[in-house]
Amino acid sequence: MARVQIRKFMLVDSAYVPKILSGKKTTTIRFGDYEAKPGRDVYVVSRPSDTAVAKVLIRGVTKKRVGELTNEDARKDGFRDVKELLNALTRIYGPLDAEDKVSVIEFELVKRVEPVPLKLLKGLNYREPGEVAKLYVESGVSAGKDVDIIVSHIHEQGLKAALRKYGPARVKKALLEAYHKLFAEGII
Incomplete structure (x- = not known):
């Protein structure tokens, strides 16, 4: 599986944006091998509109297997418990095995930004x-x-x-x- 680099922005489903903006979601859990440099600011881009809505500071990336995810991981990701988290991950990625690898990307909200289309932000x-x-x-x-x-x-x-x-x-x-x-x- 190829490593995915998060450099300038990370895409998130629009359903999760309110939790990020309120500080209730401080991680994103991605299937596979993701890298993000701690200390780097990146934009949160809401899907499907592809609009930047916030800037966050990457705190760190932890690699885990699906079977190692905890209730604490779920709470940081904006879910009540690991069961709810796993249901969401399954909806996004399809069926997951306990041995599948995920990347837990921890971040801190730096600021909300006036919504700007990603295409313009890149330009x-x-x-x-x-x-x-x-x-x-x-x-x-x-x-x-x-x-x-x-x-x-x-x-x-x-x-x-x-x-x-x-x-x-x-x-x-x-x-x-x-x-x-x-x-x-x-x-x-």
Whole structure:
């Protein structure tokens, strides 16, 4: 089985997002061999919308066999007990054997983020739109009037407000142009 690296983001089912945001879910248990570097911040991306909703700090990764999972593992993962956890894992991965290997990825919520599509986050090299907007406005660079107006709106009122006012296509284009201008100027 190939090792899976978690570098910039981890996908989670939208049903688990409220538990992560409330701090009731501090692990994710994945079938197979997962690696994540302790001390690294990664985005939590809600499926199926593929929207980043939070940033978490990876605390560690423990390898176990399914038969070694405990009630404590289940509670940290947001379940009442190991039976409920195993039912959820079976729904996701199919039937599991007691000898199957899982990776328990422990994390800590760093912050909620204004929901941002993963595709846009990748285009901004994993910089949050608000961060790009702030740098762009404060640096005084310009990539054109439309970009200036939209990015200023994001900086002042947030991504959601800009999406409502200008639409997803214009906002995405403006943010990417702002990012590339900041990059070309050596600011980002």
